[in-house]
Amino acid sequence: MDHTPAVAVRTQGLSRSFGDIVAVKELDLELPAHGVIGFVGPNGSGKSTTIRMLLGLIKPTDGQAEVLGQSISHPERYADRVGALIENPAFVPDITGRANVEAMALLRGVPMSRVDEVLEIVDLTDRSDSKVSDYSLGMKQRLAIAIAILPDPELLVLDEPTNGLDPAGIVEVRELIRQLADEGRTVIVSSHLLSEIEAAADHLIVIRSGELLFVGPLAELLEQEQRYVDVEPEDQAQLERLAECYRAEGLDIEPENGGYRVLADPAEAGRLNGIAADAGILLRRVVPRSETLEDVFLRMTADPDGPAHLSRAA
Amino acid sequence: MNATITTEARTHADSQGEVMTTRTTTTGAPVAGGGPSPALKRIVGIARSETKRLARWTFAGVGLGVIAFFALLATVVAFVAGNTGPRMGAMAGSSVDLESSLGIVAGLAMAADLIGIVILALWAAAVSSDYSTGWVRITVQAEPRRWRLVAGKLLTLTVFTLIATTIATVISVVAAPLLANAAGVSTAAWSAGTVGTIASAWFNLAVAVLVWGTIGFTIAIVTRSAIVAIAGGIGYLMVFEGLLGMVADELTTYLPGSILDAVVAGGNATLAYGPALALAALFGAAAIGISTLVFSRRDVTS
Numbered sequence: 290m291d292h293t294p295a296v297a298v299r300t301q302g303l304s305r306s307f308g309d310i311v312a313v314k315e316l317d318l319e320l321p322a323h324g325v326i327g328f329v330g331p332n333g334s335g336k337s338t339t340i341r342m343l344l345g346l347i348k349p350t351d352g353q354a355e356v357l358g359q360s361i362s363h364p365e366r367y368a369d370r371v372g373a374l375i376e377n378p379a380f381v382p383d384i385t386g387r388a389n390v391e392a393m394a395l396l397r398g399v400p401m402s403r404v405d406e407v408l409e410i411v412d413l414t415d416r417s418d419s420k421v422s423d424y425s426l427g428m429k430q431r432l433a434i435a436i437a438i439l440p441d442p443e444l445l446v447l448d449e450p451t452n453g454l455d456p457a458g459i460v461e462v463r464e465l466i467r468q469l470a471d472e473g474r475t476v477i478v479s480s481h482l483l484s485e486i487e488a489a490a491d492h493l494i495v496i497r498s499g500e501l502l503f504v505g506p507l508a509e510l511l512e513q514e515q516r517y518v519d520v521e522p523e524d525q526a527q528l529e530r531l532a533e534c535y536r537a538e539g540l541d542i543e544p545e546n547g548g549y550r551v552l553a554d555p556a557e558a559g560r561l562n563g564i565a566a567d568a569g570i571l572l573r574r575v576v577p578r579s580e581t582l583e584d585v586f587l588r589m590t591a592d593p594d595g596p597a598h599l600s601r602a603a
Numbered sequence: 604m605n606a607t608i609t610t611e612a613r614t615h616a617d618s619q620g621e622v623m624t625t626r627t628t629t630t631g632a633p634v635a636g637g638g639p640s641p642a643l644k645r646i647v648g649i650a651r652s653e654t655k656r657l658a659r660w661t662f663a664g665v666g667l668g669v670i671a672f673f674a675l676l677a678t679v680v681a682f683v684a685g686n687t688g689p690r691m692g693a694m695a696g697s698s699v700d701l702e703s704s705l706g707i708v709a710g711l712a713m714a715a716d717l718i719g720i721v722i723l724a725l726w727a728a729a730v731s732s733d734y735s736t737g738w739v740r741i742t743v744q745a746e747p748r749r750w751r752l753v754a755g756k757l758l759t760l761t762v763f764t765l766i767a768t769t770i771a772t773v774i775s776v777v778a779a780p781l782l783a784n785a786a787g788v789s790t791a792a793w794s795a796g797t798v799g800t801i802a803s804a805w806f807n808l809a810v811a812v813l814v815w816g817t818i819g820f821t822i823a824i825v826t827r828s829a830i831v832a833i834a835g836g837i838g839y840l841m842v843f844e845g846l847l848g849m850v851a852d853e854l855t856t857y858l859p860g861s862i863l864d865a866v867v868a869g870g871n872a873t874l875a876y877g878p879a880l881a882l883a884a885l886f887g888a889a890a891i892g893i894s895t896l897v898f899s900r901r902d903v904t905s
Contacts, residue, residue, distance in 0.1 A: 341902075341903070341904075344744045345743070345744065345747045346740060346743055346744060346902065346903040346904075347902035347903060347904065348902065363747075364744075364747035365746075365747040365748050368744065368745060368746065368747050371744070373740075373741065373744045374741075375737070375740045375741065375744065376737065376740070377737055378737075379736050379737030379738045379739075379740055379741050380736060380738070381656045381659070381732070381736065381738070382736070383659055383660075383661050384655075384656065384659050388655055388656075389656075391655055392652045392653075392655040392656050393652065393741065393742075393745065394652075395648050395649075395651045395652035395655060396648055396649050396652035396742060396745055396746065396755075397648075397745050397746075398644065398645060398648050436741065437741075440745075
């Protein structure tokens with residue numbers, strides 16, 4: 290993997306429309322090589338379309354992109370260095386798992402000894418001679434990953450690898466992804482749920498309706514967490530007066546569940562209680578809160594003005 | 604838990620996009636691989652991959668079984684029913700045919716259309732299952748030069764079809780003397796040029812059913828559906844051409860169904876053998892050309 294360029298994927302104005310529907314709109318990305326890159330967005334946000342363009346399955350209507358330093362106009366120049374699981378696992382169900390992997394090994398020109406290696410990596414050696422139709426969903430996902438890593442890829446693209454898995458299966462796949470990345474690969478993992486890849490991703494791409502909302506290190510997204518304090522007066526008749534007190538102190542508030550959400554650092558909770566007490570208002574509830582990464586993601590993907598708030602987005 | 608690959612198998616793309624296999628010696632110096640071209644090696648690999656997927660009971664087993672059954676059935680009908688049954692093949696003939704030197708392969712010729720339909724269905728199923736299972740996504744990602752995927756699949760299906768044709772020929776030719784004896788058909792003329800007659804019948808049947816196969820292959824690639832391919836192929840060849848023939852018989856002479864009948868019969872009253880063979884090859888080549896073009900240019904969204 291010494292030949293891997295510093296940038297695994299670069300796109301410029303990458304766009305794809307299906308008739309009047311814009312699936313991906315002027316996507317500008319520069320994804321570093323090595324590590325796990327989470328690619329998240331709601332269902333129908335353009336993740337799979339982007340992945341298919343990068344893998345040479347569909348052509349962009351505009352823009353350009355490079356994968357491992359090669360233009361996506363010539364996917365044959367990097368295909369042998371890329372492995373992929375694209376949407377649902379794809380197999381012949383009435384032959385064995387091993388036969389499916391062997392079929393792809395023959396197609397790729399990979400030696401048969403590699404088949405045993407990848408089956409061991411995904412922990413399917415014991416069940417490799419069972420028909421795929423007898424596999425659980427989790428086993429099928431693992432088998433699909435085995436096929437994806439057959440060429441010992443520098444870049445591994447896993448589109449919704451945890452689809453349909455139970456919590457234990459999700460953890461298993463996460464650990465496998467981390468392991469594959471730790472061996473020096475670049476792993477792009479797409480999901481419509483941030484929580485699924487939050488634990489494994491080093492970098493994150495967030496898109497919505499085909500538009501980029503965020504690209505950068507995960508830590509940078511965490512900095513965008515909102516912090517606030519929820520307050521509620523004992524006497525609901527004092528609600529308006531409480532609002533006036535906080536506004537007078539220059540605090541932003543918004544109604545929340547019988548009280549107010551005060552946009553302030555949780556460490557300010559004591560001061561907020563003091564402001565209310567000085568006004569003779571007894572607070573029933575003072576709760577400091579921080580958004581989770583999932584909250585940030587949901588806020589970002591639900592807010593039509595999202596891109597304006599995100600410094601790293603193109 | 605070692606996830607690395609031997610450097611011997613690693614392939615690299617050169618500046619023209621052709622994959623070049625290199626081997627790394629113990630000192631790390633790459634040396635060019637010899638033997639067949641990388642493209643040919645990859646096509647053979649794709650064909651072997653297809654074989655791995657298709658050599659299963661539900662495809663090859665059932666397919667060959669049905670073809671063997673139809674070959675036997677048609678041979679029985681040819682000798683027991685004679686020319687009293689419906690027209691089922693280009694040589695569905697009279698007792699005169701059965702007693703001629705061609706009698707030994709009369710059943711095989713009669714089975715041609717049935718075997719052709721089965722082959723059309725199998726080729727269509729082999730293509731459409733790639734779409735229904737999603738296998739097409741990972742194969743196109745693994746081999747973006749899509750014409751190689753088409754070539755590899757065609758190679759496998761052609762070999763399968765030749766095996767099926769051989770099985771049908773053996774069954775029909777072995778059953779023919781027994782059935783002739785039972786039906787009181789004289790086999791005195793059969794010994795003249797038997798090997799050549801059988802070989803010729805095998806070749807003609809193989810050509811005809813291969814063209815049937817390419818038609819199913821092409822419709823399946825265009826429609827991405829086995830059902831549409833099978834219904835469309837059979838409907839066109841068995842129904843549409845028949846109806847067209849009732850309106851304007853001369854029009855059907857140069858359409859696939861009539862041409863393939865003429866090939867199986869070694870030429871007939873409407874079309875001589877040579878032109879029939881050439882036209883069959885033309886239809887087959889056109890079908891392959893269309894399917895390669897469509898598969899190479901179309902987005903893989905399945």
